[in-house]
Every structure is written in C-alpha cells, then in structure tokens.
Amino acid sequence: MEDQIFVSDLPSLDTLYPGKVTLDTRSGYSGFIVPREFLLEVSTEIHDVWGYDMLSSITGVDYFPEKMEVVYHFYRSLGGGALVLKVQVPRDDAVVPSIFSIYNGAEFQEREAWDLLGIKFDGHPDLRRILMWEGFEGFPLRKDWKEAYYEGDTKPFSSRWPEGVAEHSENKNIFNDNVKYPENFDPDKWIASGEEALYLGLQKSENGKDMETESIVINLGPQHPSTHGVFRMAALVDGEEIVDLKPAFGYLHRNHEKIGERNTFLQNMPFTDRLDYISSMSNNFGYALAVEKLMGVKPPERAEYIRVIMAELTRIESHFMSTGFLLNDLGAFFTPALYALKERELILDVFEAVSGSRMMCNYFRFGGVVRDLPAGIQETIKNLAFERLPGKVDELDQLLTENEIVRSRCMGIGVLTAEQAINLSVTGPILRASGVPYDIRRADPYSIYDRFDFDIPVFYHGDVYDRYLIRIEEMRQSVRIIQQAITQIPEGPVFEGKPQYQVRVPAGEAYGRVEAPKGELGFYVVSNGQANPWRYHVRAPSFINLTSLRQMCLKYKVADVIAILGSIDIVLGEVDR
C-alpha cells in the first residue's frame, strides 16, 4: 500500500492574522513573533484550525540587556516541520500568558522557564520552582546571574594558559558575591514554603462515599529504589487509591544549560553524554544535528551510516535496560534485568571500541564522527545484528510477554488515551503505545533514516503492558535498521573538512531533534556568532514525559504507580539536568 498522507504546508500566519503576527526577520531566525496579548488567541487558532496539536518545547532566551523572548515549537501529530512562535517581553516585566489551558504539556516546561529564567506565566495553575530549591534567590539562566564557582562568562578561562597554576576551587573564596540568599535567610530556621505548596496543591476528591474516609499524603522517594534515581512523588491516597499525585525533582540539578552557555560549542558535546547517560550516542546525535543546522555542514555518507548504527544500537540497549528494570519494579528481582544487561554489555563493548568509552561516548562531531570504526568492529556489529540480538529479543519476549503475573500487573494499568498523550506533549514509546504513530524518524526524517525499510510499531491500549510491548517491537525494528545499514555502509571519510577545536557558527537559531530511545530529544541552540552558544536549551524527553505521570496514575493503586513510573522509563540525569 502506497498510501501517503499529505500534510499541508506551514500556514503563513503573518498574512492570515495581520496585525497580530509578524514574521521573524532577523537573519538566521525563523518563525513568527506574536505580541503577548494575542498569544492565547493565536495558539488556540493553530491548535484548533491548523492542527498543530503537539507542543514540543517552550523555552526562554535572555537577550540581555534588551528583552526576554519565549520560544514555542509546535508540531502536528500527523508529521511535518515545526511552527515556531516567539513572544518578546521586557526583562523587568517578563510576564506571558500561560498556554496550559490549550496545551497541558506546557505545565512543566513553563515552570522550568519560570524557575530558571524568571518568566512569569499568567494563568498557570501551579507556578512553582521545579528544578531549583524553593528558597533559591534569583534566576540562574539570566545572563546577569553568576554561579558559585564563577570564573568568567565564557570558556576558555585565561587563568589556564600561558601562566596557569593549578588550584583546587575549594581553596579559593568562591562564594564572594555570587550566591545570594533571600533576606533574613537562616538555614537552621528556614522551612521550605514550597513543601507546603506541593501538598496543598494536591486536589482532594469529592467524597461521595457513604463512609467517612480521610485521604493522606504519601511521599514516594526521593530515596527509593524504584524511582530510578533521586525522584520523589507526593501522592494523595484514599485507601490504596491515588487521588492526586505530583512529582518533585531537581535533586540532581546541575544547570546543564548554564554550563552549556559558558562552554564553547564543541565543549558541550561531552556534556550531552551526561544527560541521558544510558543513551549518550543519541544525545550526541541531537546536539550535532542542531549545530550542523546552524553551520550548514553535512557529514559524509559513511559518517551518516555510522551515526545511524550507533543511534539504533543505543535504542536497543536502552530498551533492553528499561524492560529489564520495569520487571524489577514489578518484583521479578533481577533475573530479567540481568539477562537484559548482558546484551547491553555486548553493545557497550562496541561503543567502547569505537568511541573509547562505554557510556560517555562523546563520539559525534559537527560534520561527522571522531574516528572511523576500528578494524574488526564492523564484523562484531554484523554478528550482533544478525546472530545474537534478534534471538535475544525473542528470548526476552518469550520470557515475559505471556507471563501471567506480568500481564495481570500491567494490562489496563496506567492508561493514557491518544488525545491525552498528544495534549500532554508525550513523545516516544509512550505516545506510540497510546495509538499515535508518531516517530520523528518518519514524521520529520533526519539524517538518512528515509533510506531504510522499517516499521513504526503502534499499540492502542496505552497501558503499561503496551508500553512494554512497544519497546520489544522497537528493538526488532532497530535490529532491522542496523542489518541494512551495516551491509550498505560505504567506504570513505568520516569527517567533512578539517577538524577544528574552535568551530565557526554563524549567528542564528536552530532546533535539532532526534527520536531518542525515550522520546523526542531536542536541542535549541542560539548563536550570536561568537565561540560560545548564547542559548543552549535541551528538550529532555523523560522530563516532559513526566508531565503525564499524574494523569496515568489517577484512580490506580499505590503499587501500580511504581509500575507506571517504570514504564515511562525516566533517567534522572536528563530529568533534572
């Protein structure tokens, strides 16, 4: 069947809504500028009329000292390119209407922009800090904010060469004037006001029962083996039933984006490894795509193939891991997880031989990859793709899929409908398990994915079981892609041009996104022509997928929450950034 869905072109909003929308004419920029008073109206229009039903990313840019800009990326769940809207506001009056009522997926992202950039979203139901702690003073991503170990606005620091003498930063008086505290702050007496807000924010249900019951708040985490890291959920329970639930995170926050803005473009590459540390090759891929878009370079053929092979190996490895650990969460203590980890180890051996590191690969460069595949590795990948992995995926499938305990624990649990999933900005396997066939490799193809023959698996129940099944199925498709890529891979160079440690990136903005194992991983990079990015934003899939956690957990039991969280497959390195 050669059915093709034709997606209409981007509407030229400036002619459709004259006076309300203007074209962004800065060189290197695209999209439309909307004054804040028309934002709600225009976004309702693009949602209802133009079908841009997925809000991919909201972030802010501090164009110090002039203005703040809020950047919205919308997509259609049918596929196609982005619609970019921008709202410009003065820095001292950074207030923008919240689009939460139209796109529920804006919830965490607006909170993040408020937390880090101090942009207030009018009408947001729960605008609290999300990554920083509640008593924190200031907005760290603003350009005039300085961190505790501040040494200079941009790297490289001049103290390192030619007269550098090493000194432990702890020995310097690093706290100078860089860390501000709220007035009358006393750490011994301070009580987190946000804590109260978190509990008060939980919605009690209308008690329609005959018996008088009392609902109580249970904190799951932050120290809990099933939360996959330092992650906390405040759950309001009535008996065993979840009445409301709010996640709290940021315990692993290190302000990756601020570090990224201090770094040069190249220096960010190894830092992206540390986001979703299970799948560093995918992270490299997304960032390389974004910066390559800005630079206008294209990697050579062989490098493209290597990239696809590495990204798909990453997907298999990550899905093995998440399947294994979902079973751990269900109580099958470590037998499936270790079977899965065994296959992952073999894939990591490949990464180690290719990139030099098992997990922190740092393998992609702007315009190619670091080095060619070493001798013998092509054979290893072939053996894995043709001999080992297909059988092992089947084995995992046989071990678990029909297991009655797995089925009764997972089927019909944590249901997310297609409409809810799209509205909550959910991406990746979770979205496809809810019946939306949206995969960026097909919907908005990048690299050379349009050359391969593979299917996008879709399941329709949207429960934990389907989210497990889809990962098994995706591993099979990834194996298919690797099989094709490894047999077709041409000889040739793996890097375009001469490797440079200071790349020239023309001024402008770019949004590069890839289908990472956990969902849509996007990098929004703004360059002003200097050696360092002016803005570097990560659209982290596990972070945004967590927006749907509450919706998935309502009305289920406490024990199900663990399974549901396991099925979302979060990595805290990426959630907290």
Place this chain on the structure above:
Amino acid sequence: MGINGIVKGLGITLKHFLETYWVDIKYKGKRYGTESGINDRRAFDTKGIFTVQYPEEKSKVPEAFRYIPFLVYDEGETGEKEIRCTSCGICAKVCPPQCIWITRSVNPETGKPVPKPAKFFIDVDICMNCGLCAEYCPFEAIRMDHDYEIANIDRFAHHIYDLDKLLKPASYYAEIRPTQFKEEDDARKEKEAKKAAARAAKET
C-alpha cells in the same frame, strides 16, 4: 488464568541455568582466570556465566579506550626526556571542564617564550575523560591513558598531576595504542623524508 506463560518463562531460566554448567564442562575448568576464557565471555555468541571477576580477572580494554591524559616524551640518544609538548595551550583551551593548567617556559635572558612547558597540571578529579585534548593536540604530545586504577585516599595530596606524574615515554604510548602510534609515526617519517628530499633538491 493459565500458567503457560510462567512455565515457558521458567523454561528459559532453566536453559540459562543449565548452560552455565554445560559451558563450564566444555571448557574443562579453564574458563575462569584465563585470557581465552575472558575473551569467550565478551564474544558475541557467549553463553553461560558472563561476569568477569574483577580484580582477579580483567577484560582487556580496546585501543580507543580513554582515561586521564598523559604527556608523551621521546627518549633522546643520551637518555634525556624530549617532551613533545610545546605549551601551545590548545588542550587547555579545548578542555570542557577546564582542568588543564599550563605555564609556558620563558627564556630568562630575553624574556621571550620558549616552546616548552615549565609547569603542567591536570586535576584528574575534574577531568571528564572526554579525550578532546588528545584529539586536537597538533604535536601528538598529549594522549589518553589506559590505566584506570588511580583511586587514592587524598584528593588534595595526590590528585593534581604535575609534569613528573604526567610524563610517560613514547614506548608506553606505542604499547597501549599500537595502531594510532604507527599511523602517526609513519606520517611523521614521511613528512621528514619529504622535507629532506626538498632540501636536497634545493641544494643541488
């Protein structure tokens, strides 16, 4: 609700369980502590017990493996250390966590810089093992090491490496990275030969 799925799953675990014995018998007790045994456990068709019993057993790291940079020196004819580093500062500039400090040598008489490092420090606790310094060094002077067992008791006393600790001979480099070393060595020799030929052509 049946129990077919559970029985089938248990069959797979039983298969795994029996395989561990079968493979051990096949190897006649030579699977552990031997190199071939370790390699078998890293092979694509491995079966049975998978764990490598570190530290008694160690799996060999691949050539590309990177861990903490070191500085390469060539051994001169009289045995002195000819440091390749010219203190150009590229590694210090490209380092993402900025953990490299270099003091350039200065000729005390003229006050002009000399292309040799007077001091060279790497804070190995801050180093993120990304390997960018080795990748962009134009003189093949800084390379990533394979020695990953550097745990120590006191960060302040031991974990800022200075020149003494960083310098390692080119022979060591050739030993851990034979392919890369040979490529670079060949390229250098070719370049020198070309230079010599050009000079010879000029003189005649």
